Amino acid sequence: AQSVAQPEDQVNVAEGNPLTVKCTYSVSGNPYLFWYVQYPNRGLQFLLKYITGDNLVKGSYGFEAEFNKSQTSFHLKKPSALVSDSALYFCAVRPPDSGTYKYIFGTGTRLKVLA
C-alpha cells in the first residue's frame, strides 16, 4: 500500500539551531514529493516540491529538503530555526502517472522552536 511516514510527532529545537523534520515514503515509481506547513486555524501552505533533478530543493521561508531515492526519504531542513517556524508540517506524495490525482499526506510533525 502507498504510504507516507513522519516518524516524529513533535520536534523541538532551539532558535538559531538547524532543524530536520523527517519523512519517508512507500510509493512505486518516482513520486512527486511535497512539504506543506499549517499554522493554527489555517489551511495548508505549500513549502516546496521535488519532481526531478537536483536532490536538494529549496523552498519558501529558507526551508530546503533532500530527496534520497535509496532511502525513500524526503527530509525537511532549515539551517537556522526561527520561533515563527513553529507550526505543523506535512509531507505529501503524489504517485506519478498512475492515473490517480490523489495526494497522500503523512500524519504531520509539530515543530516547536524555543526562544
Next chain:
Amino acid sequence: EPEVTQTPSHQVTQMGQEVILRCVPISNHLYFYWYRQILGQKVEFLVSFYNNEISEKSEIFDDQFSVERPDGSNFTLKIRSTKLEDSAMYFCASSFNGGEKLFFGSGTQLSVL
C-alpha cells in the same frame, strides 16, 4: 497571490441533516480536491475532480457524499445525512496541473451534534 476560498468557516449541524460545504477554487485551475482533517491530525483524502467528473475517491467518500461544480466557479461537497464522525475540518484544494502543488482553502470546521 490568488486564493481558494471556502464558506462557511464554521458549520454546526444536527446528526442526520444535510450540509453543503462551498469552495471557490482559483479561476484557472483544473483539478479540485476535498480533504478532511480531524482534530489537527492526519490530512485525509476524500475525492478528486477533473473535467467535470470524479477522478478518484477514497473509502471515506461513500454514498452519503457527493461533489458538484455547478457553475464553473464553485465546487461543493454535500453530505446527505451527517454522522457524528463526520465532524472534522474540511479543506478544499485546487491545482492547475494535477502534479503540481495544491492550493488549499482555510477550511470549514464541521461540527455534527
